[in-house]
Amino acid sequence: MTEFTTTRQNPLIDPTMHIWHAEIPLYLFLGGLVAGVMVIGGLWLLRRPEGPRSRALALLPWAAPVLLSLGMLFLWLDLENRFNAFRFYLAFQAGSPMSWGSWILLAVYPASLGLAWHTTPADLKATVRGRLRDPRWLAAMDRWLASRARGLALASVVLGAALGIYTGVLLGTLAARPLWNSAILGPLFLVSGLSTGAAFMLFSRLDGGERRTLARADLWLIGVELFLIAIWITGLLSGGAAARAAAGTLLGGSYTAAFWTLVVAVGLVTPLVAEWIELRRGEVPGRFAAGLVLVGGLALRWIVVFAGQHAGWPTDVAAF
Amino acid sequence: MSGPRYAMAVDTRTCVGCSACVIACKTENDVPRGYARDWITTETRGTFPSLHMTIRSERCNHCENAPCVTACPTGASYYGPGGTVLVNKAKCTGCKACIASCPYGARFVDPGSGTIDKCTFCVHRRADGGAYTTACQDVCPTGSIVFGDLDDPDSEISRALRTRPSETLLPEAGTEPRHYFLR
Numbered sequence: 001m002t003e004f005t006t007t008r009q010n011p012l013i014d015p016t017m018h019i020w021h022a023e024i025p026l027y028l029f030l031g032g033l034v035a036g037v038m039v040i041g042g043l044w045l046l047r048r049p050e051g052p053r054s055r056a057l058a059l060l061p062w063a064a065p066v067l068l069s070l071g072m073l074f075l076w077l078d079l080e081n082r083f084n085a086f087r088f089y090l091a092f093q094a095g096s097p098m099s100w101g102s103w104i105l106l107a108v109y110p111a112s113l114g115l116a117w118h119t120t121p122a123d124l125k126a127t128v129r130g131r132l133r134d135p136r137w138l139a140a141m142d143r144w145l146a147s148r149a150r151g152l153a154l155a156s157v158v159l160g161a162a163l164g165i166y167t168g169v170l171l172g173t174l175a176a177r178p179l180w181n182s183a184i185l186g187p188l189f190l191v192s193g194l195s196t197g198a199a200f201m202l203f204s205r206l207d208g209g210e211r212r213t214l215a216r217a218d219l220w221l222i223g224v225e226l227f228l229i230a231i232w233i234t235g236l237l238s239g240g241a242a243a244r245a246a247a248g249t250l251l252g253g254s255y256t257a258a259f260w261t262l263v264v265a266v267g268l269v270t271p272l273v274a275e276w277i278e279l280r281r282g283e284v285p286g287r288f289a290a291g292l293v294l295v296g297g298l299a300l301r302w303i304v305v306f307a308g309q310h311a312g313w314p315t316d317v318a319a320f
Numbered sequence: 321m322s323g324p325r326y327a328m329a330v331d332t333r334t335c336v337g338c339s340a341c342v343i344a345c346k347t348e349n350d351v352p353r354g355y356a357r358d359w360i361t362t363e364t365r366g367t368f369p370s371l372h373m374t375i376r377s378e379r380c381n382h383c384e385n386a387p388c389v390t391a392c393p394t395g396a397s398y399y400g401p402g403g404t405v406l407v408n409k410a411k412c413t414g415c416k417a418c419i420a421s422c423p424y425g426a427r428f429v430d431p432g433s434g435t436i437d438k439c440t441f442c443v444h445r446r447a448d449g450g451a452y453t454t455a456c457q458d459v460c461p462t463g464s465i466v467f468g469d470l471d472d473p474d475s476e477i478s479r480a481l482r483t484r485p486s487e488t489l490l491p492e493a494g495t496e497p498r499h500y501f502l503r
Contacts, residue, residue, distance in 0.1 A: 001365070001366070001367060002363060002364070002365045003363070003364045004361060004362070004363055004364075005361070005362045005364075006359055006360065006361045006362075006378075007339060007342065007356070007359045007360045007361075008356055008359035008361075008378075008425070009354070009356075010354075010355050010356060010425070010428040011354060011355070011428070011429075011431075012419075012428065012429060013419070013425045013427075013428050014425070017419065017420070017425065019416040019419050019420060019429070020416065020420070078415070078416075079413050079414050079415055079434075080413075080414025080415075080416065080429045080434035080435070081412055081413050081414035081433065081434035081435050082413075082414075082434075084394075084410075084411070084412060084413045084414070084435075085413055087394040087396070087411050087412075087413050088393055088394060088413065090394070090411075091393070091394045091395045091411070093390075093392060093393055093394070093395055095390040095391075096390060096391050096392060096393045096417065098391070098393035098415060098417050099393035099394070101393075102393060170417075173391070174387075174391065174417075174420050174421050175387060175421070175423070175493065175494070176387060176420065176421050176422055176423035176493065177420060240492070309420070312423070312425070313423050313490060313493070
């Protein structure tokens, strides 16, 4: 038997690290959701550049910059030295996913605003132009965006995907946290973000065809997400002692009940079955499954962030 | 590499865990109340009555491959003189990525400034010639803390690491610590 005692009692570090609180999972959830809205919005524009779409679908891309701003507010609130936040934009650290992320966020803004304005219904655009003293610049921008609609759609897809994947990579590169230290976390957070983005869109007044398309996509995304979760846990279980101990937090440890009920049962399996039944019966998918997907998406990030901090290098591994 | 390559070693045969190093560090570096840049870890192995105890004075390992420097998004964490791992507080946002990346739990948030704080190997004491002693080393009553330049074959630490078996913490983390424990 080995027993460790330490005189160190640094707040937020001991006995287990808990430096990141609610702000981080909320930001990761909103970032993923925004990534989903941008990727889906961009793909929709690519496939049906001029096609008819409901007013709700045309307005949905506005959710991206609005929710991203909310997410970035949470991110800013998490900083311990908030007045130095501008320092993110005075440096680019190639090895730091957080540095990549801060620059990706900067690029996402104009792309999401461009997509949102481009897909805004013509009557609303006319109303906005009517209220401006000099609407010529807006009309010029409109023409510019229309002439580059394909590029705009591609930029939305690429930057949305980058935003979605970086949130997972950010945690995945932290080798000191065995639960996070997995290359699967990037794709997992991306797919979960796409799924929550689709679910968020299903909450608006889309028409039947649009709802079916999104629900069908969501069904596949949920399936892939379950597969990635299985690979993630399998990878941890086949790793070293620290990785196996980290997996233990979800397999019998303190986050087991929350993970398997909120993330897997409520957030993935139930909506998977519900959407499958809806689509199989030819019904228009409702908001029930979509709501559960959103609950599951937030729960996934919440539990991964908290459990990951809980599972450091176990002290019995830290011995020499 | 040119210039000194600072490293520290703690003699686990003579360290008695008196915490003088902890107090000296707090005084020297004005460490906030309730926080510590160095600390004492006691490891007890075996089954009573066959027990073996090791006492270690621990701190930031000033790793050669420091994950905190890599994870820092603003360049606030950097390699300073002699390979010390330092924090430029003017650049630090308190994002805590470095804390999450450190497998040793050596960093903390300074509650006053909101920036990250940790052991600096007392690099502010460094003289022009590069040789100096740290506060923890100066007060150690058993002389258990050895500090110096690894690139100087005649330095006390080079001789200690040549003549005694030594270990680092979590070598499997791949961080290449510059803090050794003599057995």
